[in-house]
Amino acid sequence: MNREEARKVLQVYRPWANDQQDPEVQAALELARRDPELRDWLDRELAFQTAVRSRLRAVEPPPDLKQRVLARGKVSSLPVWWQRPGVWAAAAAVALLLAVAAIWNRAPAPDRFTNYQERMAGTALRQYGMDLETSDMNQLRAFVQARGGPADYAVPPGLARLQLTGGGLLRWRNNPVTMVCFDRGDRQMLFLFVMKRAAVKDPPPETPLVGRKVDLTTVSWSQGGNTYFLAGPAEPDFVKKYL
Numbered sequence: 669m670n671r672e673e674a675r676k677v678l679q680v681y682r683p684w685a686n687d688q689q690d691p692e693v694q695a696a697l698e699l700a701r702r703d704p705e706l707r708d709w710l711d712r713e714l715a716f717q718t719a720v721r722s723r724l725r726a727v728e729p730p731p732d733l734k735q736r737v738l739a740r741g742k743v744s745s746l747p748v749w750w751q752r753p754g755v756w757a758a759a760a761a762v763a764l765l766l767a768v769a770a771i772w773n774r775a776p777a778p779d780r781f782t783n784y785q786e787r788m789a790g791t792a793l794r795q796y797g798m799d800l801e802t803s804d805m806n807q808l809r810a811f812v813q814a815r816g817g818p819a820d821y822a823v824p825p826g827l828a829r830l831q832l833t834g835g836g837l838l839r840w841r842n843n844p845v846t847m848v849c850f851d852r853g854d855r856q857m858l859f860l861f862v863m864k865r866a867a868v869k870d871p872p873p874e875t876p877l878v879g880r881k882v883d884l885t886t887v888s889w890s891q892g893g894n895t896y897f898l899a900g901p902a903e904p905d906f907v908k909k910y911l
Contacts, residue, residue, distance in 0.1 A: 677692050708839070714787075780869060789886060798834035802832070833849045860896065872890050874891060884901065
């Protein structure tokens with residue numbers, strides 16, 4: 669599989685749809701892990717798809733929509749083409765996609781912390797491959813430091829009790845991001861992303877901020893010269909367990 673073939677496969681890839689089970693998707697993801705250009709494209713693509721999904725899930729139809737549609741259908745047994753439900757459904761779908769695209773195109777440069785969160789959450793959702801598999805934190809620190817990544821990160825006590833499985837180095841707007849991966853104990857992973865605080869215009873405060881990205885619980889905070897973003901499967905007492 670070459671880069672263009674992988675791109676076509678990954679254009680329809682959705683982490684939340686359990687697509688990872690498809691061998692073709694697995695091959696494309698493996699190529700993306702090794703190919704920096706493809707990996708960067710996939711990160712942007714997933715960030716866009718995550719944002720669109722979030723906006724679509726926030727749309728709620730009017731409570732009386734069903735009754736209104738049924739009432740419209742009783743007016744005539746032979747509706748003209750513009751009264752056919754399929755026509756309006758298609759038109760509504762096109763209008764919604766155009767609206768989302770317009771919002772996306774009008775959006776300012778993606779240089780805010782929320783943009784960084786979307787990008788890293790997409791990485792966690794697709795269980796991004798590690799550059800280095802190790803249970804030795806010192807080895808991981810040396811690995812990312814040699815590649816220009818933040819190595820002076822502080823691991824919260826809750827995470828420190830988990831099994832380190834490895835990590836790697838990512839980039840966001842050409843800024844190095846250290847990824848540290850932990851095994852929660854049930855084959856579920858937690859991802860800690862560390863970037864220099866100065867790399868983002870609006871870093872989070874030192875008091876942790878809890879959020880939700882699709883099926884993930886996220887926590888963001890700053891400490892010293894670094895900013896932290898933790899993402900993992902949603903569960904009760906997430907902050908109490910891992911910070």
